[in-house]
Structures are given as structure tokens and as C-alpha cells.
Amino acid sequence: MLTVDRRTFVKSAAMAAATAAAAGTTRSFALPVLPGSGLRWEKAPCRFCGTGCHVMVATENGRVVAIQGDQKADVNKGLLCVKGYHVGAILYGEDRLTRPMLRRDGRLVPISWEEAIGIVADKIAENPKGFALYGSGQWTIGEGFIGNKFMKAGLGSNHIDGNPRLCMSSAVTGFLSTFGVDEPPGCYDDLDRCDVAIMWGNNMAEMHPVLFSRLVDRRTRGEKVTIIDLTTRRTRTSEFADEVLFFKPHGDLAIANGIAHLLVRNGTFDRAFVEKHCNFRQLGPASEDGSPPAMLGEPMTFDEYAKAVEPYTPERVEELSGVPAAKVRMLGEMFGRRDLRINSLWCMGMNQHTRGTAINCLVHGIHLLSGHIGTPGNAATSLTGQPSACGTVREVGTLCHLLPGGRVVTNAEHRREAEELWNVPEGRIGATPGYHTVEMFKRFNTPTAEGGDITTMWVQVTNPGQTLPNLYRNFRRKKDLADKFLIVSDVYPTATTELADLVLPSAMWVEKNGMYGNSERRTQQWFKMVEPPGEARGDAWQMIAVSRRLFDMGHEGMKGRDGKWIFHTTDKAGREVPIWEWEHYYDVNVDERMFEEYRPFTRLKHKDLAPYQEYVKARGLRWPVVQQSDGSWRETRWRFSGFDDPYVGKGRDYQFYHSVTKDDKALIWFRPHEFPPEMPDAEYPFWLCTGRVLEHWHTGTMTRRIPQLHRAMPKAYVEMHADDAARLGVRNGEVVAVKSRRGEIDLPVWIGGRGDPKPGEVFVPFFDEGRLINLVTLDEYDPYSRQPDYKKCAVAIVRKA
Amino acid sequence: MSISGLVLTLDGDPPLAESAIRVLRHDARITLGERTGERLAIVVETGSRFEDEEVYAALKSTPGVRFVDVAFVEFGSGEEGAGDADG
Amino acid sequence: MSHEHARRWFRGEIAWTGMVVGLCAAVALASAGAGTTRPMPVGADDRAAPAASTPWLLSQPAANVVPAERANPGSTDDKFTARVRSMEERASLRAYEGAPPVIPHAVGELKYQTCRACHAQGLRAGEQVARMASHTHLTNCTQCHVEAAGMFLGDDAGPANSFEGLRASGYGSTRAWAGAPPVIPHTTFMRTNCVSCHGEHGYDGWKPDHLDRTNCVQCHAPAASLDQLSPVFGEELLRVFTSPRP
CATH class of the missing domain: 3.40.50.740 (Rossmann fold)
Incomplete structure (x- = not known):
């Protein structure tokens, strides 16, 4: 707390109030807690997802009593989602473990x-x-x-x-394969600047709601933001989208290749950028012992690349993915335009994928090919699930x-x-x-x-x-x-x-x-x-x-x-x-000691972190954080971009300085479309997709102990299309068995519910420990990231007697 | 002790408004703040509620001050509260 | 917080410090002639006294909240009843003061624009009131507001949790002196649209007698101890106060 006396404190508050009133502003401002009032507000990042909202935590008598969105935080600017607003209650579930x-x-x-x-x-x-x-x-x-x-x-x-x-390990292998170093070059500022946001199998309205609001609330300020929802089921994100393009599970690789095909065929790719900053890449042949080819692959020429993407005509992409050829053309044309700023965003849809590394590489590839990268608003950004x-x-x-x-x-x-x-x-x-x-x-x-x-x-x-x-x-x-x-x-x-x-x-x-x-x-x-x-x-x-x-x-x-x-x-x-x-x-701050021991490690890959005390003052800093000649520490918003990244050589517009090919160039990968390891058949005729819901965070161990969140979303269900339900004779709310080759569980059916799958597909959230959908899912994984595919396996829906 | 944050709406005639500010500046109980157009933020610090009301009344009758609005009020603890006579 | 308890506090029989007090509460206090409650300095919230708080759960399914009775403006007692019921109704929808209220009706999975059909301007149909949104710039409503009772809740009472949320500050007085406009006893972030609660479709007992005047903050200023404050923030305010003036 401040070391000022009560009188000065109150006077400062009085002046702040009068100043705001005199300015006739309705902007909110706050008055300080007076010393001795017992209420203390301190900053912390939210406990839940990877967005990294900052909350202000009010404590009193040793307990958390209130939460507010932190208005000083860049990430969320005072806003939270319903989980963040209730995060204080995670400490107070009745069955906390208190003894070994x-x-x-x-x-x-x-x-x-x-x-x-x-x-x-x-x-x-x-x-x-x-x-x-x-x-x-x-x-x-x-x-x-x-x-x-x-x-x-x-x-x-x-x-x-x-x-x-x-x-998110498929996101890691995607970044490593493309840039030679992990983590996104762009940042959330791209959300404020893009003209087009493409959701690649990403229900951002529920999974990263604060970032989604950062995007859609621009519309209420009169800005135009086009949202393209590439999805297998209708979600809350779809409600805000200008285009909802449904694709068949696993069809995302075909769509990305279709966009590359159009950029090449129409000559609308960014030739200058590609020549200066990119190499082309493909996987080598599989080795004789059956192990997959090396992740970092082998070079290919532009001509070879053009030939590789040639089969992915809009019509062929429609066949493979279900997205109409005209819409594939629309996407291709969009990427071909230099005057549009495009931000691709993804999360588990692309990462929990037996071809996760491949689809991550392909999305980076079309951004590189079209030069939609490295300037504010142009970015391919993976969103993370954990803090x-x-x-x-x-x-x-x-x-x-x-x-x-x-x-x-x-x-x-x-x-x-x-x-x-x-x-x-x-x-x-x-x-x-x-x-x-x-x-x-x-x-x-x-x-x-x-x-x-x-x-x-x-x-x-x-x-x-x-x-x-x-x-x-x-x-x-x-x-x-x-x-x-x-x-x-x-x-x-x-x-x-x-x-x-x-x-x-x-x-x-x-x-x-x-x-x-x-x-x-x-x-x-x-x-x-x-x-x-x-x-x-x-x-x-x-x-x-x-x-x-x-x-x-x-x-x-x-x-x-x-x-x-x-x-x-x-x-x-x-x-x-x-x-x-x-x-x-707590005689010493072990956290600070460990952080200072860790800092020297961060230099090698230019992920420089500032001293601990800088983070005490800030609402987070984006690395590389580099010290300036005046002693201050400066964060970096756009990595590899000459105008912002201090590690880019003087006078250069871009430099991918951890390039796999050691020539400061990023890699544009070709990866073919392939079918997934398990697909619906006569015995197990439905695709099963699993995922999250707004109210619960991951396995619900924290959020299901918060009354407001639990009451809003009390248990897991299976979303099903109305036509399938009618065919099976299943009513809304009826309990059915969801069954795979590995296991089965009982769930109530929700028709026209939170999400709405296409016929032949069902969706089940995984938050409910009383109804463990992972008894049913498949444990096949991507050969490079070793990340399992929770989004696709074959199940049967069986009516209970 | 009583501290309040007030907003004065000054007269549209600049010399008259300036004269009001000169008067206020000479009152040790008053701290001047930012001015936005005709509106001026001030803080009044007095020894008691009673004195605070006196200043308030004085301000209202100061030439060059058209309105006085209350933005913030703080009374030292232990004092009797204000009588909210009206409903 | 029971109604009877609030009434006893109101009559000065017991001290109760954690109550939601709208700007009218002080008015009610004075008009009923109960002057025994110690006035509290702005910002100080004497919460050390034994608070009559219950574990901060929804005390009942919010969908069953009894609509506030229309108060008879001529009767002080009815006025009080309306105000207190409004406070209880408001508090029953929140985990703590400052939390986004839960939705006291089913929303199904409607299009987001549907919320605005009723809540953009506010609506009253019989005893049902849809209050106008207290903020205007946010479109993804269900990001913050969730149903009080979800689709598959059934008779599930919900988990036991001992979180006790901050209640709105109670002030002995929110006026400088007789006739001065009361200050705003709650946070203003996300609550810039005063008519949401105090306007035509607002809470019974919380409406001013001058609904025609629309620039509320011209006369009513925030005086909340509830807004987010860190040492850093306090320093900023101090700078406002101490920096040289032209």
C-alpha cells in the first residue's frame, strides 16, 4: 500500500473525482481504498486459459472476496469471461485437499x-x-x-x-518446421488490426472469449471485421461469422492446399516476399523400418511445389472437404489480395489431429506464400489452452x-x-x-x-x-x-x-x-x-x-x-x-531466484526475458524483452519484423533468424491430404468430436466447484443433428450410449443445443468426470508432435432399452 | 476534517472567471485542479463539516462562479452524518 | 440476508454492514427517521463487525426470484419494502458485488442478437422486467452472463463452496449536506448506463424523481471502495493530485 497519510490519500481521490466530473467524462475512474479499510486489490493473471487475462483480486481478512478485470492489462483491457469473473471461488470448494x-x-x-x-x-x-x-x-x-x-x-x-x-505440441512442431523456432511471430494486437479473421476449427467465442470480444467488439465501433468460420459444427462462433464453411472432419488439409493451389495458379502469391524470404519443403520418403520420414524434410523447388498443389483444384477440394468450390475460390482470392490483412487463428481443432504438424505447416505456408505475415493484422497465431x-x-x-x-x-x-x-x-x-x-x-x-x-x-x-x-x-x-x-x-x-x-x-x-x-x-x-x-x-x-x-x-x-x-x-x-x-x-522469494537462474537460458533462441522486478511492475511483457540504451526494457510485438524486432538486422524488412535452412528464410511446406486412421463405418457410423464449453475449464476440477458455473453447465451431453435423432427415434434429453471400439458411456442427447453438428457427426464435451468421454476416444497421435487426435473417431449411438 | 471534490462552472465571461480563480487561489482551504472549458475541478479541505458548508455557500455566491457541483465528499470518522432531509 | 434482518437493520436495531445500498438507501434511512447508524466515511467499509452474510451461493434458483412488488409511492414502508426487495433481487444474481449477473431465465441457444431484442432498451411486461444493459459496447453477451439454471440441471443443488463474496458497501450517508446530490455508492466500470437500474425499467425503489435529466455523472460522482485498486493505481491518482497545475 502507499505510504501516504490518509489526508493526502483522500485529497487525491477527491481531486480525481472532481477532475473527471469537470471533464464531463463518463469514463470510469476509481477511488483508492483508504488505508485501514481492510480491502486489498492486487494483480494476477487469471488461473484458467492461455489467453492470459489479468484480474484484480480483492482480499480481505485473508480471503479472496472479489475479482475485477484489470483495466491496465493490454490483453483484456478490463474485460473477463464468466470463468475469470468467478475465479476467486476456485479456492473455496468444500472438498479441498488439506492433508497428505x-x-x-x-x-x-x-x-x-x-x-x-x-x-x-x-x-x-x-x-x-x-x-x-x-x-x-x-x-x-x-x-x-x-x-x-x-x-x-x-x-x-x-x-x-x-x-x-x-x-499444443502440434503447434510447436508447426512453428519449428516453418520458422526453426517455437511460438507465434505475431500477437493479440493483430486482432485489433486485421480485416479478416479465419477460424480454423476454432470455437473462439467459447474457448478464448475475451480475445473473441476484442475482435467482434470492433464492429460496434464501426470497424469492418470479416470472420470466416471453418468448422465441422455450428458453434457460438458461427453466430458472429460472415461465412460459415462446414468441412468434413480432416478436410482442413484439403482446404489449405486448395488455397495454395489458387495462389499459384492465379499468380496471386507474393512473388517478391517468397523469393526473398522463403524456401519450399516436403517430407522425404518413409524409412524402411516403417518409421515416419524426418520432421524437417528435404528441399523442393517452387516448380515442384506448384506441381504438388496442382491436384487441389476447388472442385477436388470440395470433394475432399465438403466446402463448396465457390467458397474455396473466395478463400483463395482473399489470400491473393495484398490490401486485406488476414489473421488465421486456431487451437485444438488443428492441434489435436493425427496430421497436426502437417496442417499447422500448411496454414503457415499459405500465409507465407501470400505475404500475409509480419505486418500488424497479418498473422498465423495458435491459441493456447493453458495459462x-x-x-x-x-x-x-x-x-x-x-x-x-x-x-x-x-x-x-x-x-x-x-x-x-x-x-x-x-x-x-x-x-x-x-x-x-x-x-x-x-x-x-x-x-x-x-x-x-x-x-x-x-x-x-x-x-x-x-x-x-x-x-x-x-x-x-x-x-x-x-x-x-x-x-x-x-x-x-x-x-x-x-x-x-x-x-x-x-x-x-x-x-x-x-x-x-x-x-x-x-x-x-x-x-x-x-x-x-x-x-x-x-x-x-x-x-x-x-x-x-x-x-x-x-x-x-x-x-x-x-x-x-x-x-x-x-x-x-x-x-x-x-x-x-x-x-x-518464504524466507526468500524462491520464484524470483529460479527465474533469475532461468533467464540466461533464454538468450540462445532470442527469447530474452527481463529481470524479475520488471514483471512485478508490468502487466506482463512479450519476449524478446531487450534492454534499451536508457536502461529501460522493451517488449517485442512482432517477431522477425524489421520495424519491431530488435534482433532483425539493420535495414532488413524481415529476417527469420532461426531458419531451418540457416539462410534467414522460412519454409513453405507441402503436405498432402490423407485420410484419418479411423473413420465411421456400418458398425460405428458417427464421427465423434470432443471439446470444451465456455463455462468449464478443461476437466472441470475447478470450475465445477463454482456454483454459478456448475449450475449453468451441470453435466456432459451428446450433441446430435435433428435428422439423426429423428432417424434413431431419439428425443431431446433422452439418455443414449455413445460407444466406440474402446469403451462406452451414457449421455443425454442435446438437439439444437450449444453446438449443432452436421448429420453423421456428434460432439461431447470432456469436462464431466461423471461421464468420461475419454473412455471412448482414440489414442492415435501425430507422428511428430505425439499429440493425440481427440477430434475424430468412429462411434455408434445406441438407444437404451 | 472534511474533504470534498467540487466542480465549479465558471462564468462565460473570461475576465469574470479569472477574477473568481484569483479569489480561490488565495484561500488556503482550496486546491485548484484541472480546468476543462468552463468547468474547474477543486478540492476543499476544512476542519469540520460546518466549515465545509460555509465554503460551499461562499463559493456559490462568488462572482464568476455560476454553479457548484459536488463530485466527492469525505467526512472524518466519528462525526455525525449529514441529515438527508429530503426523500 | 433475510428481509426481516434487513428491516431490523433499517430500524437501527442491529448493525449490518455488508448490505447492498443504492443511493436511495440513505434517503430511506433519513426519511424513516432512524439516525442511529454510524455514518461511514466514503470508501471505508466497516466490515469487521459480524456480518449477517450467508455463504455466497445463489440462495434459490434465480428464475424463481419473486418480482419486486410495485411500491405504493405514498407509503414509506412500501417504499422501503420495494428498495430492499430490489437489493435482494439484485444480489441474488451475483457471486459478489461487481460480478456479472447470471441470467434468471432460460436462453436456450439463441442467436446473440436475441438478447438485445429485450435488453437493448429494456422492457416491462406485467411483472416481468428485462433491464436495459448497463454497458453498451459488448456484443458477446454469454461470454460473461450464463444461465442461473442450465439445460440439464434438474434438481442438482450445485457444489458446496465457501466463497464469500464482497457485498456492496453500505454508507451511512452519501450526501455532503442536505440538498447535495448523493454520490454513487458502487463501481462504474461496465455500469456506465445508469438507467439500466435507475431508469424507467430499473429497480423499484431506485428511481430518481428526475428521470428527465440524463447526464447523471454531472451531479453524481462515484465514491466506491469497490473499484480495482493497486498500489500502482493509487500512485497514479496521487500524481493527478500533486502534479503542477497551469
Whole structure:
């Protein structure tokens, strides 16, 4: 709070009020809380999605009592969605986990933290190679950094992965394939500047509502924004679209190739841009052992590219995708125009796709081919589902093949740099990638004697018991395997804790210090505002305590080059602070220490982060954040663009300075249309698509404990077209079985509901732990991103007797 | 202690408005703020509610001041509240 | 907050500090002659006293909120009844003061323009009132406002949650002196359209006697402790106050 006296404070408020009134303005302004009133407002990013809205959190008597959209935040400018407005209530669900619990004779019984930390350390020490850590895009940057260091630099194991594997890893492989470096070149400012926004299988009105409003509210200010909704079902986004183009599942590759075809055939591609800044690329032949061709492919000439896209005439695209040829031409013409600014936006529709890397590459490709990139309003931007999928998992590198700052474990130089920065002996970091998510869980769910070499798993801040595809195979089998041990750190009982052997109660959101990184490269910071309930403690502390226990047990990996513990922390006087003891954890700001240790990692790929204290002042900063000659720190909105990115060479308009081909050029990929691995047939005649709804965030463990959100959207349902319902003789609200080759669940039918699928397709949201649609879904995944396809599999709808 | 934020609407005749501002400037209880056209923001700080009302009345009768509008009011704690006589 | 409790507070029998108090509340207080409630300084909200708050859940399905009775303007008691009922009605639709209200009727999955058919201008049909939107520049209504009782709710009472939301500040007085215009006792962000609550289709008991005057903030200024405030924000205000004036 301010250190001014009450009188000055009140006078400033009085003047502000009078000034606003004198100016005759109706703009809102606020008066300060007077010292002593007990109400305290502080900034924090919202706990939920990857948009990265900032909220103002009001606390009083140690509890959160109100939330407001942060008017100072660039991202949301004071607006929130219904989840954000109610985010404060996530702390207060009645069944918060407040004590460590161990499963004894089938029941979870309370134990002490001392015992719990000992059990985890013993399990790891027993079989370090069989231990895996499964984290999350909801890990704070500090937590992810600690987890990554603990595993890769401490245990020397790469068996750490995270749920973003299920969420945005196809976006990563798309960016890597195209630009040689991850994350979008553009940012949310493009939403304010584009003339056309194209939704690629993206229900933005429900999934990123604040960003969607940023777009559509321009219309009420008299601006023209054309929205093209490429979709398989009618959604709330469709209601705002100028064109709703329905395509058959998997038809998106054909549409993108059709646009490329028209740009080439009509000669409307941006020849100058392409010659100066692009190379063409295709996959090589598959290797003899049946493994897919290398991700980064091989060169092709423009002529070869033109020939490759030649078959994708509008008529052929109509055949493959169902989008009328005339509409395909309209899209081609749109991209061919230089005077339109086009922003492509996507999320899970393109990422949860057995051809996710391919479709991501193709959308970047048509933007590059037509020069619709790198100027405000022209961008191809993937939107992220979790608050720090970017900041933590992609940037800190908590995936099985990554090291912090865009490094990979397979690169000897990268390993050496990481060992240097972490001050651990050379050779500590393993050169082979660990198991990716689906593989990790498959091995955990396979008897050890049959090759299931993961025996102990620690899951933090995520709920794989609900989100993994094909849950019987990938999660539930564990129940009958005696030699497997599952540790879960969470805040509420979930479908994952249901099978846990040890449950650790965590602190969440404003119960701890934290940093997140959102979809537009924006790194955000907040401080702890309230105490966690009962004995709940932060995930970062939990890992630190286990690491210390292993150090005390003499585990060599927990020692750095100097023989000191790898998380050795000192105070200003140089004395060691025992941060492994909970009562001393907040003696220093561990989050800040970890962030400052992490910062040097970010330089290699020009993802420079500013000092921690800069983020304390800001509502997030977009990297690269580069210090100016006057000492200030400047964020970057458009990466690779000469007018904004300080790393672009002087006098150059664009420079893709992490180019795969090392010549500062981006890659335009050709990827053919192919059919998906499972399609409807006589036995399973419907396409099943799964997804989210506005009111609930992911598995609903937080939002379903908020009365307002739960009451608005109480349970899962199956959306079905009225014609199909009539044919099957199913009434609205009637409970049917949704059945696949893998499993079945019962759901009420919703006809003309939240969304409206085409005939032959059904949609089911995955938020409801009482109705787990992932018992039904398919676990086929993209060969490069290893991201499963939750959007397409074949099901039957069966009437109950 | 009583603090209020007021908006004065000054006379359309510039010399008259200026003379009003000169008068206000010499009153230590009054802090002048931003002026937007004929509207001027001020803060009045006095020792009591009673004195505050006196200033308010004085302002209303100051030549060059056409209207006085109240934008903000704060009374020191412990004082009796204002009598809201009208319904 | 029960009606009877509010009435007792109103009569000065008990202290109640977390009540939603519109600008008319102070008026009601004075007209009923109950002067025992300690006036509170602007911005201070004495919430340390035992508040008569219940866990902040929807106390009942909002669709069943009893429409406010039309008050008899001649009777002080009826006036009070209308005001308090309006406050209760308003509070029952919100998790906390400042939260977007939930929708007290089914919306099906209608086109977004449908909301505007009734809420753009406001509407009264019998006892049913559709209030005018308090803000004008937002089009994706269901982004913030969700149904109080969704399609498949049935008799599901909803989850237990002990979140206790901030209530609107109660002020002993919102006037500087007799005759001075009362200040606005709530936030103004997203609530720039005063007639939403105070206009023709607004809440019973909250309407001014001068509906013909439309530039409300000319005379009524915000005095809320509810708006978002951080140390940074406070510093900005301070700058406004301390920077040199021409």
C-alpha cells in the first residue's frame, strides 16, 4: 500500500473525482481504498486459459472476496469471461485437499508431510530409471524450472513430460518446421488490426472469449471485421461469422492446399516476399523400418511445389472437404489480395489431429506464400489452452526431449550449455529423449515384467485420469498392477487421485508466488495473497523437499559441481536458507531466484526475458524483452519484423533468424491430404468430436466447484443433428450410449443445443468426470508432435432399452 | 476534517472567471485542479463539516462562479452524518 | 440476508454492514427517521463487525426470484419494502458485488442478437422486467452472463463452496449536506448506463424523481471502495493530485 497519510490519500481521490466530473467524462475512474479499510486489490493473471487475462483480486481478512478485470492489462483491457469473473471461488470448494494421504488397504489415510516426502524420496531412490514426472501447462515457470532441473540435471533422467503434449505440441512442431523456432511471430494486437479473421476449427467465442470480444467488439465501433468460420459444427462462433464453411472432419488439409493451389495458379502469391524470404519443403520418403520420414524434410523447388498443389483444384477440394468450390475460390482470392490483412487463428481443432504438424505447416505456408505475415493484422497465431503451456512447458522445456530456452537433449552442445548454467557435472544430462505422454502412461499401465519400465509416477497440476485418450488402456489398468506407485499433487479429489497411492495437497494460484507465460509470448508475474488451506503446500516446495531428502540420503545427482545441493539458496548475507523446510520456504522469494537462474537460458533462441522486478511492475511483457540504451526494457510485438524486432538486422524488412535452412528464410511446406486412421463405418457410423464449453475449464476440477458455473453447465451431453435423432427415434434429453471400439458411456442427447453438428457427426464435451468421454476416444497421435487426435473417431449411438 | 471534490462552472465571461480563480487561489482551504472549458475541478479541505458548508455557500455566491457541483465528499470518522432531509 | 434482518437493520436495531445500498438507501434511512447508524466515511467499509452474510451461493434458483412488488409511492414502508426487495433481487444474481449477473431465465441457444431484442432498451411486461444493459459496447453477451439454471440441471443443488463474496458497501450517508446530490455508492466500470437500474425499467425503489435529466455523472460522482485498486493505481491518482497545475 502507499505510504501516504490518509489526508493526502483522500485529497487525491477527491481531486480525481472532481477532475473527471469537470471533464464531463463518463469514463470510469476509481477511488483508492483508504488505508485501514481492510480491502486489498492486487494483480494476477487469471488461473484458467492461455489467453492470459489479468484480474484484480480483492482480499480481505485473508480471503479472496472479489475479482475485477484489470483495466491496465493490454490483453483484456478490463474485460473477463464468466470463468475469470468467478475465479476467486476456485479456492473455496468444500472438498479441498488439506492433508497428505497414503493408500492403505485400499483407503487413503492422512499421514504427515515428513512421512510423505520420505515415501516419494524412497520410491525414487529404489528405481530412479523407473521414475517419471508428469507436469502441466499450469505449472508456474518456477515450478516447471524446478521439475526440469530436478529430473534432467538431478536424476539425469528425461522422463518428464507435460499435458501440453495433449494440447499444443502440434503447434510447436508447426512453428519449428516453418520458422526453426517455437511460438507465434505475431500477437493479440493483430486482432485489433486485421480485416479478416479465419477460424480454423476454432470455437473462439467459447474457448478464448475475451480475445473473441476484442475482435467482434470492433464492429460496434464501426470497424469492418470479416470472420470466416471453418468448422465441422455450428458453434457460438458461427453466430458472429460472415461465412460459415462446414468441412468434413480432416478436410482442413484439403482446404489449405486448395488455397495454395489458387495462389499459384492465379499468380496471386507474393512473388517478391517468397523469393526473398522463403524456401519450399516436403517430407522425404518413409524409412524402411516403417518409421515416419524426418520432421524437417528435404528441399523442393517452387516448380515442384506448384506441381504438388496442382491436384487441389476447388472442385477436388470440395470433394475432399465438403466446402463448396465457390467458397474455396473466395478463400483463395482473399489470400491473393495484398490490401486485406488476414489473421488465421486456431487451437485444438488443428492441434489435436493425427496430421497436426502437417496442417499447422500448411496454414503457415499459405500465409507465407501470400505475404500475409509480419505486418500488424497479418498473422498465423495458435491459441493456447493453458495459462503457461507456453511460458513453462514450451519455454522452460518440461517435455521429454527439451532443455530450457529451446534446447534439445539430443544436441551435445545444448546439453553442455545446460550443464554449465545449472552447474552440474558434464555428462549429467541424458542424450536420449524420455517417454512422451502417451508412451509414459502406456508403460506405467503395463506390468513391469512385460516391459512396463515406468514403475513410479508423480503427477502435478493436471488430471490425466480424465484427459488421456482411451482411458481404459492408458490409465485405468494401473488399478490392478501391484508394483506401480502413483503420486498425485492436487487441490481437489479428481479422476486421477482416485487411483493414487499417495496424494499431496497443493497450494494453488494466489496461495503462492508465480509466473505464467501466455499465448502471445507474454510473461506474467503475481505474488501470494492468501494462505493455502490446512497443510496444503506449493508444488515447487514439494519437489524441493524431495530433492533435499535425496541429497541428505547421499544421492549423487542432487549435488552440483561444487558438491552443494542443486537448489542451494542463500540469503543476502550468504547464509544458506533451508527452503526445504516449509516454515522457511518464504524466507526468500524462491520464484524470483529460479527465474533469475532461468533467464540466461533464454538468450540462445532470442527469447530474452527481463529481470524479475520488471514483471512485478508490468502487466506482463512479450519476449524478446531487450534492454534499451536508457536502461529501460522493451517488449517485442512482432517477431522477425524489421520495424519491431530488435534482433532483425539493420535495414532488413524481415529476417527469420532461426531458419531451418540457416539462410534467414522460412519454409513453405507441402503436405498432402490423407485420410484419418479411423473413420465411421456400418458398425460405428458417427464421427465423434470432443471439446470444451465456455463455462468449464478443461476437466472441470475447478470450475465445477463454482456454483454459478456448475449450475449453468451441470453435466456432459451428446450433441446430435435433428435428422439423426429423428432417424434413431431419439428425443431431446433422452439418455443414449455413445460407444466406440474402446469403451462406452451414457449421455443425454442435446438437439439444437450449444453446438449443432452436421448429420453423421456428434460432439461431447470432456469436462464431466461423471461421464468420461475419454473412455471412448482414440489414442492415435501425430507422428511428430505425439499429440493425440481427440477430434475424430468412429462411434455408434445406441438407444437404451 | 472534511474533504470534498467540487466542480465549479465558471462564468462565460473570461475576465469574470479569472477574477473568481484569483479569489480561490488565495484561500488556503482550496486546491485548484484541472480546468476543462468552463468547468474547474477543486478540492476543499476544512476542519469540520460546518466549515465545509460555509465554503460551499461562499463559493456559490462568488462572482464568476455560476454553479457548484459536488463530485466527492469525505467526512472524518466519528462525526455525525449529514441529515438527508429530503426523500 | 433475510428481509426481516434487513428491516431490523433499517430500524437501527442491529448493525449490518455488508448490505447492498443504492443511493436511495440513505434517503430511506433519513426519511424513516432512524439516525442511529454510524455514518461511514466514503470508501471505508466497516466490515469487521459480524456480518449477517450467508455463504455466497445463489440462495434459490434465480428464475424463481419473486418480482419486486410495485411500491405504493405514498407509503414509506412500501417504499422501503420495494428498495430492499430490489437489493435482494439484485444480489441474488451475483457471486459478489461487481460480478456479472447470471441470467434468471432460460436462453436456450439463441442467436446473440436475441438478447438485445429485450435488453437493448429494456422492457416491462406485467411483472416481468428485462433491464436495459448497463454497458453498451459488448456484443458477446454469454461470454460473461450464463444461465442461473442450465439445460440439464434438474434438481442438482450445485457444489458446496465457501466463497464469500464482497457485498456492496453500505454508507451511512452519501450526501455532503442536505440538498447535495448523493454520490454513487458502487463501481462504474461496465455500469456506465445508469438507467439500466435507475431508469424507467430499473429497480423499484431506485428511481430518481428526475428521470428527465440524463447526464447523471454531472451531479453524481462515484465514491466506491469497490473499484480495482493497486498500489500502482493509487500512485497514479496521487500524481493527478500533486502534479503542477497551469
